[in-house]
Amino acid sequence: MVMIVGLEEENKEIESNMRELARGLLKEKKVDVIIGYKKGTLPMMSQPIIIDKEEDVDKLLWNNTCYVNLAKYLVPRVAKFVDPEKGNLKVGVVAKGCVGRALIHLASENRINLDEITIIGIPCNGVINRQRIEMEIGEKEILEVTASGNNIVVKGKNFEKEFPFDEYMNELCKQCKIRSPPLVSKFPDLHVGACEEYASIVDEFDDIAEFEAKSPEEKWAYIQDALSVCTRCYACREACPMCYCNLCFVDQNKPIWFGKTTDMPDIIVYHLIRAMHMAGRCVACGACSLVCPMGIDLNFINRKLEKIVKQRFDFTSGLDPDTLPPMTDFKMEDAEEFMLEED
Amino acid sequence: MDEKLLKKSDISKLFNEVKDEYNFYAPKKVRGNISFELISDAKEIELDYLNSKVPPKDVLFPQKETIFEYHYEGKDVIIDERKDLEDKLLIFGVRPCDAYSFKLLEDFFAFGEFQDDVFLKKRENATIIGIGCNEPRQSCFCTSVGGHPYQKESTDVFLSDLGDYYLVETITEKGKDLVKKLSWLTDAKKGDVEKSKALAKQAEESFTTKFNFDLVTKVLDENFENPVWEEIAESCIGCSSCTFLCPTCTCFDVIDENDEYNHRGRRIRIWDTCQSCLYTLETSGHNPRPEKIQRCRNRIMHKFSYYPSNYDRLGCVGCGRCIVACPVNNELRLIIDKILEIEQKEEGEKANA
Numbered sequence: 163m164v165m166i167v168g169l170e171e172e173n174k175e176i177e178s179n180m181r182e183l184a185r186g187l188l189k190e191k192k193v194d195v196i197i198g199y200k201k202g203t204l205p206m207m208s209q210p211i212i213i214d215k216e217e218d219v220d221k222l223l224w225n226n227t228c229y230v231n232l233a234k235y236l237v238p239r240v241a242k243f244v245d246p247e248k249g250n251l252k253v254g255v256v257a258k259g260c261v262g263r264a265l266i267h268l269a270s271e272n273r274i275n276l277d278e279i280t281i282i283g284i285p286c287n288g289v290i291n292r293q294r295i296e297m298e299i300g301e302k303e304i305l306e307v308t309a310s311g312n313n314i315v316v317k318g319k320n321f322e323k324e325f326p327f328d329e330y331m332n333e334l335c336k337q338c339k340i341r342s343p344p345l346v347s348k349f350p351d352l353h354v355g356a357c358e359e360y361a362s363i364v365d366e367f368d369d370i371a372e373f374e375a376k377s378p379e380e381k382w383a384y385i386q387d388a389l390s391v392c393t394r395c396y397a398c399r400e401a402c403p404m405c406y407c408n409l410c411f412v413d414q415n416k417p418i419w420f421g422k423t424t425d426m427p428d429i430i431v432y433h434l435i436r437a438m439h440m441a442g443r444c445v446a447c448g449a450c451s452l453v454c455p456m457g458i459d460l461n462f463i464n465r466k467l468e469k470i471v472k473q474r475f476d477f478t479s480g481l482d483p484d485t486l487p488p489m490t491d492f493k494m495e496d497a498e499e500f501m502l503e504e505d
Numbered sequence: 506m507d508e509k510l511l512k513k514s515d516i517s518k519l520f521n522e523v524k525d526e527y528n529f530y531a532p533k534k535v536r537g538n539i540s541f542e543l544i545s546d547a548k549e550i551e552l553d554y555l556n557s558k559v560p561p562k563d564v565l566f567p568q569k570e571t572i573f574e575y576h577y578e579g580k581d582v583i584i585d586e587r588k589d590l591e592d593k594l595l596i597f598g599v600r601p602c603d604a605y606s607f608k609l610l611e612d613f614f615a616f617g618e619f620q621d622d623v624f625l626k627k628r629e630n631a632t633i634i635g636i637g638c639n640e641p642r643q644s645c646f647c648t649s650v651g652g653h654p655y656q657k658e659s660t661d662v663f664l665s666d667l668g669d670y671y672l673v674e675t676i677t678e679k680g681k682d683l684v685k686k687l688s689w690l691t692d693a694k695k696g697d698v699e700k701s702k703a704l705a706k707q708a709e710e711s712f713t714t715k716f717n718f719d720l721v722t723k724v725l726d727e728n729f730e731n732p733v734w735e736e737i738a739e740s741c742i743g744c745s746s747c748t749f750l751c752p753t754c755t756c757f758d759v760i761d762e763n764d765e766y767n768h769r770g771r772r773i774r775i776w777d778t779c780q781s782c783l784y785t786l787e788t789s790g791h792n793p794r795p796e797k798i799q800r801c802r803n804r805i806m807h808k809f810s811y812y813p814s815n816y817d818r819l820g821c822v823g824c825g826r827c828i829v830a831c832p833v834n835n836e837l838r839l840i841i842d843k844i845l846e847i848e849q850k851e852e853g854e855k856a857n858a
Binding site (some may be wrong): 305 | 778
């Protein structure tokens with residue numbers, strides 16, 4: 163066994179394993195299509211791609227710019243992977259841990275059928291916090307991004323800067339305990355490639371301690387400041403695999419439920435109500451923040467939700483397709499401290 | 506000599522001189538992003554920037570605009586007209602692509618008998634100080650849409666960045682009025698003008714993204730039903746980053762917000778986007794653009810086919826914001842490539858026949 167040093171070697175190894183698995187699946191006709199990533203046209207970008215031919219397998223890419231949660235493509239508003247003659251297609255999904263979690267969670271909500279899916283598991287090593295690097299580079303054009311050892315090297319005209327990957331990883335990736343897709347033993351044919359059995363997840367949630375220590379007034383100011391640049395383009399919603407409603411609450415127009423402007427109250431209503439809908443459902447992929455054109459970081463909200471659900475219901479989303487998410491389920495022993503006690 | 510020089514260190518002097526007369530908008534950094542904001546202190550003005558994240562379009566056509574407010578007096582509804590439309594605006598540091606976008610917005614807001622008073626009044630009262638681009642980005646392509654990194658169209662005063670100072674050129678009467686007030690500007694020398702011309706040429710030669718849009722328009726007109734649209738829409742997630750950051754997108758929605766308890770209300774307009782599932786949704790429930798395919802197609806057709814046929818110019822200024830903003834990298838260059846492939850395939854078939 164060769165010791166793997168450096169991001170580039172690590173990514174190359176993951177990538178070549180993934181390509182071989184994908185080639186095998188298409189060759190043996192175990193899947194009709196594969197959803198994966200391909201090289202982007204800009205530095206620090208990748209593009210989702212759907213392939214159905216063996217010769218396209220070498221287009222598949224793995225590196226630390228594979229931000230999008232590919233599970234999203236399985237829950238479109240209009241059914242997509244259906245052949246008029248064959249019926250539902252069998253879909254292979256290149257899946258890092260959070261994509262695997264999203265698929266399993268979507269199965270628990272009856273949105274997808276795991277019999278029709280093959281998870282091509284990737285032992286994910288995290289994605290870059292693109293916005294943070296862009297903001298630190300500032301008003302200069304980034305022309306090339308490469309990896310050297312454990313550093314991300316960013317080059318442009320007249321500048322070159324190295325960022326240690328451990329520090330400039332997406333915040334959720336830093337906390338991630340589920341790097342490979344979770345194993346679902348009931349579906350032995352569901353997985354190829356990396357997958358892992360996770361008994362119980364232990365998480366201290368240290369990363370949000372600073373936010374939690376703030377006073378209510380400070381928290382409110384922090385949230386308003388963080389969301390103030392929102393243009394309500396809904397990239398966060400559209401990238402989220404859990405946002406699959408045919409008509410989002412915010413788009414309700416007969417009558418209009420909520421204001422549609424970019425006034426602060428309307429922005430807050432959108433983000434906080436969406437957050438409520440994510441409780442016990444968010445799979446911590448961080449796609450919402452990574453796709454935001456304005457660079458808003460929603461992770462602190464997602465982490466806080468995750469913590470509440472973990473503490474109250476000892477639930478981690480996306481591990482088991484047979485356990486209903488707590489907000490969909492009722493148990494007699496559920497804590498109800500908000501109810502008035504009967505004397 | 507007509508051209509003047511403005512030292513970068515004198516920007517605050519310029520601001521203080523005109524701030525009482527104009528609402529002064531300039532590039533400012535807000536939470537890491539450059540945008541055109543109302544400036545209250547010259548220190549806020551950011552001079553070192555490639556281009557703003559949100560285009561200066563939103564100064565004249567903001568994302569949310571109150572068209573009028575109203576209140577009830579007994580049973581009567583009294584309309585409170587806006588009084589701020591007479592304010593003089595000054596937009597400082599607009600890149601040539603964005604300045605040209607104002608021309609396209611005028612096409613739309615002054616189309617035929619539909620004259621949009623709110624926009625047109627503001628446009629009339631706005632003085633634009635443009636600034637040449639010395640370093641176009643790889644995603645920039647203004648030279649392909651009839652623009653240029655030093656194009657002066659739609660600007661009143663035009664600046665060239667010569668290092669520590671700007672060369673100031675007066676373009677229109679409005680610009681002349683403004684420059685006249687700045688009596689302390691020094692005269693430019695012939696060498697400065699030459700330097701500006703050299704920078705313009707250098708910038709022009711540095712473009713890496715180039716398109717043949719005449720051909721694109723022709724192919725688009727003939728391929729509305731082509732299966733290529735399926736391919737183009739495949740990875741699109743249907744967010745509105747591309748349209749909300751576009752300097753030429755003009756679609757809006759009008760909403761009446763009635764505050765019944767306080768006996769008042771307002772009519773507002775907000776940006777709409779062809780990428781939304783509500784866009785062109787009819788009251789009957791029918792939507793002629795129900796899926797991503799039609800929505801992606803609409804954006805491209807609107808800019809490169811409908812605009813040329815309605816207004817005789819492309820509906821794009823080549824700023825490249827949509828290229829950079831797309832969260833799934835389904836960007837314009839790839840889309841245009843796919844569209845042009847249709848033509849190449851047809852040519853190939855003809856050659857083989």
